[in-house]
Amino acid sequence: MGSNELKPENLVWIFGTGRGGSTWLASMMGESAGGRFWDEPLVGKLFGDLYYSGAGTVQSDWDDFVYARKYRDVWLRSIRNFVLESASVRFSGVAENDYLIVKEPNGSIGAPLLMEALPESRMIVLVRDPRDVVASNLNAREEGGWLAEQHRNAARTGDGLARRNPNAAIKRRAKRYVENVGNAKEAFESHGGHKVMIRYEDLRTDTLGTMRHLYSTLDIFVKEEDLTRMVERYAWENIPDEEKGPGKFNRKATPGGWREDLTPEQAEIVEESTAPLLEEFYPSREQGNYG
Amino acid sequence: MPVFNSRTAFEVARGIKAYLNVEAGLTRGEIPAPAKASQVSKAGAAQGPPALQARELEQEVARLKAKLASYDSGTGIGPENIVWIFCSNRSGSTWLGSMMGDIEGYEMWNEPLVGKLFGDLYYQGAEGHKDREAYILGTQHKASWLNSIQSFVLSEASARYPEAADGGYVIIKEPNGSIGAPLLSEALPESRVIYLARDPRDVVASGLDAGRQGSWQFKNTANRGWKREALADTQPDTWVRRRAQNHVRHAGKAKEAYEGHQGPKVLIRYEELRADTLGTMKRLYSTLGIPFREDELARVVEKHSWENIPEEEKGEGKFYRKATPGGWREDLTPEQAKIVENVTAPLLKELYPDGEMRA
Numbered sequence: 098m099g100s101n102e103l104k105p106e107n108l109v110w111i112f113g114t115g116r117g118g119s120t121w122l123a124s125m126m127g128e129s130a131g132g133r134f135w136d137e138p139l140v141g142k143l144f145g146d147l148y149y150s151g152a153g154t155v156q157s158d159w160d161d162f163v164y165a166r167k168y169r170d171v172w173l174r175s176i177r178n179f180v181l182e183s184a185s186v187r188f189s190g191v192a193e194n195d196y197l198i199v200k201e202p203n204g205s206i207g208a209p210l211l212m213e214a215l216p217e218s219r220m221i222v223l224v225r226d227p228r229d230v231v232a233s234n235l236n237a238r239e240e241g242g243w244l245a246e247q248h249r250n251a252a253r254t255g256d257g258l259a260r261r262n263p264n265a266a267i268k269r270r271a272k273r274y275v276e277n278v279g280n281a282k283e284a285f286e287s288h289g290g291h292k293v294m295i296r297y298e299d300l301r302t303d304t305l306g307t308m309r310h311l312y313s314t315l316d317i318f319v320k321e322e323d324l325t326r327m328v329e330r331y332a333w334e335n336i337p338d339e340e341k342g343p344g345k346f347n348r349k350a351t352p353g354g355w356r357e358d359l360t361p362e363q364a365e366i367v368e369e370s371t372a373p374l375l376e377e378f379y380p381s382r383e384q385g386n387y388g
Numbered sequence: 389m390p391v392f393n394s395r396t397a398f399e400v401a402r403g404i405k406a407y408l409n410v411e412a413g414l415t416r417g418e419i420p421a422p423a424k425a426s427q428v429s430k431a432g433a434a435q436g437p438p439a440l441q442a443r444e445l446e447q448e449v450a451r452l453k454a455k456l457a458s459y460d461s462g463t464g465i466g467p468e469n470i471v472w473i474f475c476s477n478r479s480g481s482t483w484l485g486s487m488m489g490d491i492e493g494y495e496m497w498n499e500p501l502v503g504k505l506f507g508d509l510y511y512q513g514a515e516g517h518k519d520r521e522a523y524i525l526g527t528q529h530k531a532s533w534l535n536s537i538q539s540f541v542l543s544e545a546s547a548r549y550p551e552a553a554d555g556g557y558v559i560i561k562e563p564n565g566s567i568g569a570p571l572l573s574e575a576l577p578e579s580r581v582i583y584l585a586r587d588p589r590d591v592v593a594s595g596l597d598a599g600r601q602g603s604w605q606f607k608n609t610a611n612r613g614w615k616r617e618a619l620a621d622t623q624p625d626t627w628v629r630r631r632a633q634n635h636v637r638h639a640g641k642a643k644e645a646y647e648g649h650q651g652p653k654v655l656i657r658y659e660e661l662r663a664d665t666l667g668t669m670k671r672l673y674s675t676l677g678i679p680f681r682e683d684e685l686a687r688v689v690e691k692h693s694w695e696n697i698p699e700e701e702k703g704e705g706k707f708y709r710k711a712t713p714g715g716w717r718e719d720l721t722p723e724q725a726k727i728v729e730n731v732t733a734p735l736l737k738e739l740y741p742d743g744e745m746r747a
Contacts, residue, residue, distance in 0.1 A: 139514055139517065139525075161500055162501060163502045182533075183536065
C-alpha cells in the first residue's frame with residue numbers, strides 16, 4: 098500500500114472481556130491478515146472510561162464538558178482521527194484490501210463510542226460465561242499466577258486483592274465484566290456495519306464452523322484451506338503441555354470449569370452482579386448446557 | 389530501499405488539501421539485518437540505527453502535520469491562542485479565569501476535563517503499558533498521539549469559540565484535569581501555561597468546608613446522585629487525607645507541566661494574587677507575552693474583586709468562602725494540618741518554604 102492511510106472499513110474490532118478467549122480468536126484471525134493484529138491498544142478504555150464511568154454519565158448536558166452532547170459530531174470525529182492515525186502509524190504495511198484485527202477486550206467499555214466514530218468498521222462481540230471469566234481471572238491473580246507475576250515485574254502494588262479478599266476481587270471483576278460486555282453488546286445493537294456476536298463456548302465446541310459463520314457474517318472472504326489451517330494451528334490441543342495449566346495464560350479452556358474453581362458463594366456473587374447478561378447469553382446455565 | 393515512508397494528505401482549509409511525503413532509508417546496500425547494540429554504536433553512531441531514524445522522522449511528520457493543521461486559514465484556533473490554567477481545585481482558578489475571560493477577545497473554557505480524559509489513563513489507569521508498542525499512548529508513537537491530542541483540543545476549542553480564531557485567546561481553566569497537564573502542554577508546545585499555586589492547607593480547608601453536608605459542593609454532587617453521605621462530616625481526617633492526595637495528583641502534574649513547557653509560562657501564587665491582584669495580573673500577561681490594556685485589566689480586577697461579591701454569596705458552605713491566605717489555621721485541627729503537610733510535603737516545601745509547618 099503506497100499510502101499509510103488505513104481505511105476504517107478494514108478495521109475488525111474484537112470486543113468482549115479479558116479472559117474471554119480474544120487472544121485465541123485474534124491469533125486465528127491475524128493468521129489470515131498477514132500474521133498481525135493490534136493487541137489491546139486500550140483506545141476504548143481511553144475514551145470510554147471518562148464517558149461511561151466518570152463524569153460523562155452526568156455532565157454531557159454541560160456545554161463546556163469535553164464530551165458535551167452539543168459537540169458530539171466534533172469529538173466523535175476527533176476519536177475517529179485518533180484511531181485511524183494511531184493504526185496507520187503502527188500498521189503502515191497493511192495492504193489496501195487487507196484487514197487489521199483490533200483485539201480490544203479490556204477497552205470494550207468504549208465500544209459504543211468507537212463504533213459510532215467508525216461506523217464502517219466491522220465488529221465482533223465475543224461473549225463468555227462470566228463465571229468462567231472471573232474464575233480464570235482469579236486464578237491468574239493468585240500467587241504465582243501469570244498476571245500476578247506480570248504485576249510484580251511492573252512493580253505494581255495494590256493488586257493483591259485476589260489473595261487478601263477473593264470475594265471482593267470477584268465482585269470487582271464481575272463489575273468490570275458488566276462494563277465491558279454490557280457496552281460491547283450496546284455497541285453491537287447500534288452498529289449499522291458488519292457485525293457478529295459469538296460465544297466462546299461455541300468457538301470451543303465447533304471452532305471451524307463458528308469461524309466460517311464469523312467470516313461470512315462479516316462479509317470477509319477467507320479460503321477454506323486457510324481457515325482450516327488457522328484453526329488447526331491455534332487449537333488448544335496444539336499448545337504444548339508445559340504452556341498450559343493452572344496459573345498459566347492458557348489455563349483450562351473448559352466451559353463450565355467455574356464449578357470446580359469457584360465456591361458456591363463466589364459463583365452467586367458473579368451471578369448476581371451479571372444477572373441480565375448471564376440470563377440473556379446463557380439462559381440454560383443451571384444445567385450447564387451451552388448448546 | 390526505504391526503511392520508512394509516509395504519505396499523508398490532510399485538509400488545511402475547506403477544499404484545499406496538503407500532501408506530505410516523507411521517505412527515508414539507507415542510500416547504499418541492502419536492508420540491514422538487525423544490528424547488535426555494539427555494532428550499531430560503531431557503524432551507525434552518526435545517524436543512529438534505522439529504527440531510531442524512523443522514530444525521529446515519525447516525530448517530524450507529526451510536528452509538520454500539527455503545524456500545517458494550525459494554518460487552517462483562519463477557520464480554527466491555533467495552539468498559540470490557548471492559555472491553560474493548571475492547578476488543583478479550590479486554588480482560585482474560577483476567580484483568575486473569570487478575570488481573564490472578561491477581557492474582550494478572550495473566552496473562558498470552563499473545566500472541559502480534557503486533561504482528565506488523557507491524564508487518568510496515562511498516569512494512572514495504564515501506566516505500566518507505556519512500553520508496549522500496541523498501547524494507544526505508548527512511548528514509541530508518542531509524537532503521533534500528541535499530535536492527535538493537539539487536534540482533539542483545537543477542534544473542540546474551535547467549535548466552541550470560533551470568534552477566538554481571529555487573534556483571540558481561549559483560557560482553559562482545568563483544575564480537575566490537571567493530572568493531564570504535562571501531556572497537554574507537550575501536545576501544544578506553543579500554548580501558554582499558567583501554573584496557579586496555593587497553600588495546600590488552605591486548599592484542603594476550603595475543600596473540607598465545601599464537602600460538608602449542606603454546602604454548595606455537597607448539594608451539587610448530591611443532585612447528580614454521586615453522594616449519599618458527607619465523608620467530610622463523618623470521617624473528616626480520612627477526607628482531609630484524600631483531599632490532600634488529590635491536591636498532589638493535580639498540582640503536582642501542573643508543576644511538572646510548568647517546568648517542562650517550552651512555550652510562554654508563568655507561575656503565580658494565589659496569595660500574591662490576593663495581596664496585589666493588579667500587579668500580579670500585569671506580571672502574568674507580560675510573562676506570557678500577551679499584550680494588555682492597563683485600564684481593561686484594572687476594570688476586570690475591580691469587577692471580580694472579593695469585595696464586590698455580594699455578602700449573601702460569601703461565607704461558610706458557599707462557593708466564595710473566605711479568600712484568606714493562612715485561614716487554614718482556624719479551619720483545620722492540628723492533626724489535620726499535619727496530615728496535609730505530610731502528604732503534600734515536597735510541593736509545600738518548594739512553593740511555601742517560609743510557611744509555618746506543624747510536621
